Amino acid sequence: MAIFDRAIVRLLPAVPRPVVQKLSERYIAGPELKDAREAVRRINAEGRVATIDVLGEEITTEEEAAAIVRAYQDVFADIERCGLDSNVSVKLTALGLKLGHDLCRDNLRTVVEDAGSRGNFVRIDMEDSSTTDDTLRLYRELREEGHVNLGVVLQAMLRRTLTDIDALADLKPSVRLCKGIYVEPPEIAYQDYEAVRAAFVRALESLLAAGCYVGIATHDDWLLREGRRLVVEHGLGRDEYEFQMLLGVRAELGDELVVEGHRLRIYVPFGRHWYAYSLRRLQENPKIAGYIAADTLGRLFGRNGA
Numbered sequence: 001m002a003i004f005d006r007a008i009v010r011l012l013p014a015v016p017r018p019v020v021q022k023l024s025e026r027y028i029a030g031p032e033l034k035d036a037r038e039a040v041r042r043i044n045a046e047g048r049v050a051t052i053d054v055l056g057e058e059i060t061t062e063e064e065a066a067a068i069v070r071a072y073q074d075v076f077a078d079i080e081r082c083g084l085d086s087n088v089s090v091k092l093t094a095l096g097l098k099l100g101h102d103l104c105r106d107n108l109r110t111v112v113e114d115a116g117s118r119g120n121f122v123r124i125d126m127e128d129s130s131t132t133d134d135t136l137r138l139y140r141e142l143r144e145e146g147h148v149n150l151g152v153v154l155q156a157m158l159r160r161t162l163t164d165i166d167a168l169a170d171l172k173p174s175v176r177l178c179k180g181i182y183v184e185p186p187e188i189a190y191q192d193y194e195a196v197r198a199a200f201v202r203a204l205e206s207l208l209a210a211g212c213y214v215g216i217a218t219h220d221d222w223l224l225r226e227g228r229r230l231v232v233e234h235g236l237g238r239d240e241y242e243f244q245m246l247l248g249v250r251a252e253l254g255d256e257l258v259v260e261g262h263r264l265r266i267y268v269p270f271g272r273h274w275y276a277y278s279l280r281r282l283q284e285n286p287k288i289a290g291y292i293a294a295d296t297l298g299r300l301f302g303r304n305g306a
């Protein structure tokens with residue numbers, strides 16, 4: 001990313017919320033469950049499957065965490081009622097991770113049990129490195145309780161990831177592998193673009209060698225090619241891996257994967273806590289500097305003219 005773009009990205013938190021909301025509309029289904037339902041219907045009609053995320057990492061109270069749990073229960077009921085092909089993704093902070101380990105485990109268990117009773121599946125997103133240990137611990141605890149309908153995410157950028165793959169191997173986890181979006185210090189995370197790519201490939205090789213089901217989550221052409229190469233090399237059938245992409249990002253790449261016969265899952269976030277998620281997506285949009293400049297100019301001239 002050019003220096004100018006990086007400067008704009010650092011300024012994103014200073015951009016007025018309504019501007020952030022407008023710029024990030026394409027990444028979020030909308031505020032309500034019906035918005036997610038419509039997005040998933042469209043996605044399914046295009047031959048893709050989905051994972052629905054109830055936005056909520058900004059919550060600060062037990063009551064809010066309980067509301068997120070209820071929202072997931074509504075999501076499962078809706079998926080079943082409408083015959084949607086979708087599982088869910090959860091952020092442990094939205095289920096109360098920062099409020100207490102036991103509280104979060106109870107909330108996660110409620111969500112996972114509800115999913116299990118309806119034959120559905122829950123994937124725990126991975127957040128910043130302050131949550132990695134707790135997330136992997138909770139994942140193991142729930143799996144050891146017998147909840148097989150639970151997956152996790154690993155971030156290629158973290159130096160620890162290969163070790164984490166080894167440590168999880170006995171559970172044969174279902175893993176979404178992504179680069180990792182959170183800004184982490186060089187001691188714990190690769191900073192260089194090519195180093196992250198190389199680490200992604202190493203982690204993918206290691207997961208496939210361990211017989212794990214992997215969701216290859218990327219919009220990076222080079223990694224998509226490597227992913228295709230590795231699933232062929234490992235002789236995997238269509239049901240033994242999947243590709244994953246985010247709503248609103250490089251849909252044309254998804255078309256290629258679907259035409260080639262790969263399973264593609266689209267991440268569909270919805271809800272009222274849209275701000276933190278939107279900032280992360282905008283920070284990765286290579287055109288963000290141009291959008292913000294255009295919006296700022298538009299507002300300046302709009303005001304002059306009004």
Ligand SMILES: Cc1cc2nc3c(=O)[nH]c(=O)nc-3n(C[C@H](O)[C@H](O)[C@H](O)COP(=O)(O)OP(=O)(O)OC[C@H]3O[C@@H](n4cnc5c(N)ncnc54)[C@H](O)[C@@H]3O)c2cc1C
Nearest residue numbers: 125126178179180181217218219220244245246281284285
């Ligand atoms: C399904 C899914 C789930 C994820 N879950 C997590 C998670 O749990 N934890 C986590 O830390 N990260 C998660 N991520 C984010 C991931 O870690 C990366 O930050 C993100 O996918 C961008 O990396 P990339 O591999 O697409 O490569 P990049 O090099 O960042 O992107 C490749 C190309 O895609 C395009 N692109 C990427 N992002 C955008 C955007 N926002 N707007 C417009 N164009 C864009 C650009 O053209 C870019 O050149 C997830 C990603 C996906 C696809």
